[in-house]
Amino acid sequence: MRIRDAERLSRAISTLGNGSSLDRLVDRVYDLTDGSLALDRATLHRIARGKTQIARAIDSPEECIRLYFALMIVGCEEDLAVTTIVEEGRAILAAFIGAPLADLIFRDLERTLPKLRDRATLREYLEEGLRVWLPS
Amino acid sequence: MAAELKLRGESHTLLSQEARLREHLEQDLGVRVRFSPFDDVRALLVSPQRDAAAKSLVVASDASAAERIYLYVHVAAHMALGHHLPLVTIVEGAPGLSHLADDAHSHGAAEKLARAMWWENEGGLGAPPRVQRSVVLRGLVSRAPTRSALHGILLALRAAYYDLRIQRALEGSRLASWLRDALCVTAVVSAAPQLSD
Numbered sequence: 001m002r003i004r005d006a007e008r009l010s011r012a013i014s015t016l017g018n019g020s021s022l023d024r025l026v027d028r029v030y031d032l033t034d035g036s037l038a039l040d041r042a043t044l045h046r047i048a049r050g051k052t053q054i055a056r057a058i059d060s061p062e063e064c065i066r067l068y069f070a071l072m073i074v075g076c077e078e079d080l081a082v083t084t085i086v087e088e089g090r091a092i093l094a095a096f097i098g099a100p101l102a103d104l105i106f107r108d109l110e111r112t113l114p115k116l117r118d119r120a121t122l123r124e125y126l127e128e129g130l131r132v133w134l135p136s
Numbered sequence: 137m138a139a140e141l142k143l144r145g146e147s148h149t150l151l152s153q154e155a156r157l158r159e160h161l162e163q164d165l166g167v168r169v170r171f172s173p174f175d176d177v178r179a180l181l182v183s184p185q186r187d188a189a190a191k192s193l194v195v196a197s198d199a200s201a202a203e204r205i206y207l208y209v210h211v212a213a214h215m216a217l218g219h220h221l222p223l224v225t226i227v228e229g230a231p232g233l234s235h236l237a238d239d240a241h242s243h244g245a246a247e248k249l250a251r252a253m254w255w256e257n258e259g260g261l262g263a264p265p266r267v268q269r270s271v272v273l274r275g276l277v278s279r280a281p282t283r284s285a286l287h288g289i290l291l292a293l294r295a296a297y298y299d300l301r302i303q304r305a306l307e308g309s310r311l312a313s314w315l316r317d318a319l320c321v322t323a324v325v326s327a328a329p330q331l332s333d
């Protein structure tokens with residue numbers, strides 16, 4: 001996938017990871033997505049450093065969405081504020097995909113998030129959101 | 137002891153109805169149900185882009201069996217109306233929460249359909265068939281004072297059924313079955329008065 005705003009994406013990954021090592025992030029994303037994202041350390045390193053405009057390891061909108069949900073879950077695990085998690089998650093999705101699919105997801109996010117006031121509920125929403133995007 | 141407390145807290149009929157409806161959701165409507173502690177949210181239905189794909193319903197772990205039954209019927213009504221597609225998360229909150237009130241219109245439509253499904257739908261998501269067509273019962277549960285009185289009486293009868301050891305004499309009788317189902321319906325409508333007329 002082509003990355004639209006590499007610098008913003010880099011900042012979002014760094015914020016959601018909250019200082020975690022890239023190795024840990026890669027492992028967590030792998031676990032959370034049931035191994036369905038072939039995101040290796042080198043690729044994440046390039047993305048997280050804002051050094052690439054193309055992420056070949058993430059080659060479909062569905063994979064972007066899985067990464068988006070997984071990184072937001074990491075943000076929940078890092079006890080970040082709900083607003084920060086949401087803002088950075090949006091930045092990730094917007095950096096990767098545009099068009100109808102992202103619009104649908106954003107629209108759902110806009111409607112749903114004001115109703116989810118605490119991090120635990122947000123996390124449930126994210127975990128289930130991720131689950132429905134896992135390959136069957 | 138804990139098992140006994142649970143038995144007294146939630147009737148077997150309610151629990152088996154809840155399990156039946158959950159199974160219907162999972163097997164016939166493709167909704168995986170799980171439970172989680174929530175604060176002000178009672179249930180979340182997370183849906184994919186297409187109805188054929190699996191959906192997830194997360195229900196507050198402190199919801200009673202009666203409330204869970206109501207939530208299953210209500211969520212199924214939302215799905216029948218197509219409110220969950222494409223990619224729409226349905227959030228069910230405790231009544232009266234202003235930040236959860238913005239889809240009042242769609243919730244209102246789902247309430248109407250849920251009521252019809254509960255009282256008219258045979259099997260699936262309907263109330264236990266033995267009492268579903270009872271005009272008397274439906275009338276009694278439709279108003280708060282009679283519903284509350286009936287609930288109290290049925291709970292007292294249930295307590296007597298166990299405490300006075302008449303269980304063996306009445307077990308398997310139509311009367312006991314009817315009363316068990318009536319208690320189930322009354323408990324569900326007490327937890328969700330929206331289901332009454």
